[in-house]
Amino acid sequence: MSLAPSKCALCGVEASLKCAGCKRVVYCSPEHQKKHWKRQHKNECAKPYEIVQHSENAKLARNEEVGRFFLATEAIPKDTILFTESPMVIGPKWNLDEYEQRSAIVPCVGCFTDCQLGVYRCDRCNWPVCKPDCPGLVNANLHAIECPILRFGGGPKPRDDPEAVLDYYRYDAMLVLKCLALQIHNRPLFDQMMQLESHYEARKGSQYYRDADDRTVQYLLKNFLAPLKKQEEIQGKTVLPVADAKTLHKICGILEVNAMVIPLTNGREICGLYPIGCMLEHCCMPNCFYTFDCTKGMKLTFKAGRNIEKGEHLSTTYTHALWGTQQRRDHLKTNKYFSCSCARCADPTELGTYLSALRCLGVDGGGCSGYQLPIDSLNDASDWKCNQCPVQIEADQVNFLLAKIGEEMDDAIEQKTSIKQKEDMIAKLLTFLHPNHYHIFALKHSLIQMYGHLKGYQTPQLSDRDLTDKIGTCRELMKIIDTLDPHSFRLSLYAAVVLYEQHTALLEVTERKLKAGASKEDAAVRKNYNEVLHCLMRAKQVLANEMGTQQGIRLLEEIKRATEKAEGIIV
Numbered sequence: 001m002s003l004a005p006s007k008c009a010l011c012g013v014e015a016s017l018k019c020a021g022c023k024r025v026v027y028c029s030p031e032h033q034k035k036h037w038k039r040q041h042k043n044e045c046a047k048p049y050e051i052v053q054h055s056e057n058a059k060l061a062r063n064e065e066v067g068r069f070f071l072a073t074e075a076i077p078k079d080t081i082l083f084t085e086s087p088m089v090i091g092p093k094w095n096l097d098e099y100e101q102r103s104a105i106v107p108c109v110g111c112f113t114d115c116q117l118g119v120y121r122c123d124r125c126n127w128p129v130c131k132p133d134c135p136g137l138v139n140a141n142l143h144a145i146e147c148p149i150l151r152f153g154g155g156p157k158p159r160d161d162p163e164a165v166l167d168y169y170r171y172d173a174m175l176v177l178k179c180l181a182l183q184i185h186n187r188p189l190f191d192q193m194m195q196l197e198s199h200y201e202a203r204k205g206s207q208y209y210r211d212a213d214d215r216t217v218q219y220l221l222k223n224f225l226a227p228l229k230k231q232e233e234i235q236g237k238t239v240l241p242v243a244d245a246k247t248l249h250k251i252c253g254i255l256e257v258n259a260m261v262i263p264l265t266n267g268r269e270i271c272g273l274y275p276i277g278c279m280l281e282h283c284c285m286p287n288c289f290y291t292f293d294c295t296k297g298m299k300l301t302f303k304a305g306r307n308i309e310k311g312e313h314l315s316t317t318y319t320h321a322l323w324g325t326q327q328r329r330d331h332l333k334t335n336k337y338f339s340c341s342c343a344r345c346a347d348p349t350e351l352g353t354y355l356s357a358l359r360c361l362g363v364d365g366g367g368c369s370g371y372q373l374p375i376d377s378l379n380d381a382s383d384w385k386c387n388q389c390p391v392q393i394e395a396d397q398v399n400f401l402l403a404k405i406g407e408e409m410d411d412a413i414e415q416k417t418s419i420k421q422k423e424d425m426i427a428k429l430l431t432f433l434h435p436n437h438y439h440i441f442a443l444k445h446s447l448i449q450m451y452g453h454l455k456g457y458q459t460p461q462l463s464d465r466d467l468t469d470k471i472g473t474c475r476e477l478m479k480i481i482d483t484l485d486p487h488s489f490r491l492s493l494y495a496a497v498v499l500y501e502q503h504t505a506l507l508e509v510t511e512r513k514l515k516a517g518a519s520k521e522d523a524a525v526r527k528n529y530n531e532v533l534h535c536l537m538r539a540k541q542v543l544a545n546e547m548g549t550q551q552g553i554r555l556l557e558e559i560k561r562a563t564e565k566a567e568g569i570i571v
């Protein structure tokens, strides 16, 4: 598809110098061709997609909010590697919760492995390190970026109490400082980063802006940037030309909108900015997915998750596939500043899963077998109506009920409730929610991992009924997962857990059948065995798309062992 073949891809004037590689873009001069190559075209030349500006082609953009987006310029088969790239910058997660911020186990500033606050420190800036000679301390892509600025803080005072020490080491501000410090080491990269979407105007005055002002901007200015400025004035030499509050806020916005969470193999999560990866638009049913290679400098690889047709937008997802439509849309509106209107969001049944549906209580609580769904799921204030009877409920009532249930769920998760408590909670929630509701999904997904593993509930100790129920629950959960993620690339860990648990229960049921006198050749036994092997094989396949989390790596090992064992029994 030719989008603007007669205008210079860099400046937009009439032009005729064609790119010899892809012949899809033209330039007004070799200088503009070179600049455009460096800035963008090297990532798309002769690739099956191009990066389009909404303003250049509004018709293809579908909506105004989207900005830059990827367009498939030819059919792209499933599993095609679209691109692999290194991060512009990586650092500790910038959106730490209070608990993470107050922990005395912190990431080493050189390599992000866990280290104890107060044991070793970088001898230049005084920030905690795993060992005095950690190689990351002098790595130009790691600590060497921010160390020259952190030195101006001087470290916590010797007599500071532990709280004051934690207040000094604000890890959630570190990535913002690293972004700012890029200008010292690589000015073109800094300029490129500053071109990323920050939604600065929309954020200004929001709660996020106020939080970031206190938590990050003022902290960095007071502790490091003001002393640095003073030094610059004394020496008459500018080290950091741009270091004002507005730039810091813009960087906060850029991180909020674009930063990707990278799971390290040690279980810790860090954040990174990727120049091309963060250009993909969001869709709740995306067609692409990504993985990280922590052994190769946190390289990001984007792949086609399914066959993609020419003319389709390439998309990823910025939310969780197991959140209900309201939650996903709220998150996108609050954190990414747009309203999603994808096919899943527009369908009140969420592709027939009923993941957000409420049970209809009928007229005057007289009972009804129907379910309440939003009349217009793209309108946050929409009333809900029953799919069987005329009862309607207001958005406020739905929000009130969901807020109450949400609080109970948070408590249940925090208190690590028992099997019995979780089952009682499901029974109670079934009065109000569809059996596939996301809250019930979460409880069931947790229960299948408790049955078979907790003390007193080991697989051989489970009753036949428990095992049959566990198998049934696993099949129900897989049906939902397969609808929301038909190509198994977003919910791979969830799917692998369900399939693994399904195999353990099925294997036990089959062993009991054999002990009770059945033959290995019986049809029911063969059927179960086939399902066991199928579960394990699929679990292995879906984990190939997993991001590379510690949990995913461990589970894959477990599945490999289980496959060997199952094959030994079955064959």
Ligand SMILES: C[S@@+](CC[C@H](N)C(=O)[O-])C[C@H]1O[C@@H](n2cnc3c(N)ncnc32)[C@H](O)[C@@H]1O
Pocket: 063, 065, 066, 067, 068, 069, 196, 197, 199, 257, 258, 278, 279, 280, 281, 282, 283, 336, 337, 338, 339, 340, 341
């Ligand atoms: C990570 S950036 C993606 C790159 C961005 N389009 C740009 O030009 O820099 C995320 C931003 O892109 C826009 N965006 C992404 N997906 C969208 C969608 N499905 N609908 C509307 N806007 C979207 C929103 O402005 C969002 O905050």
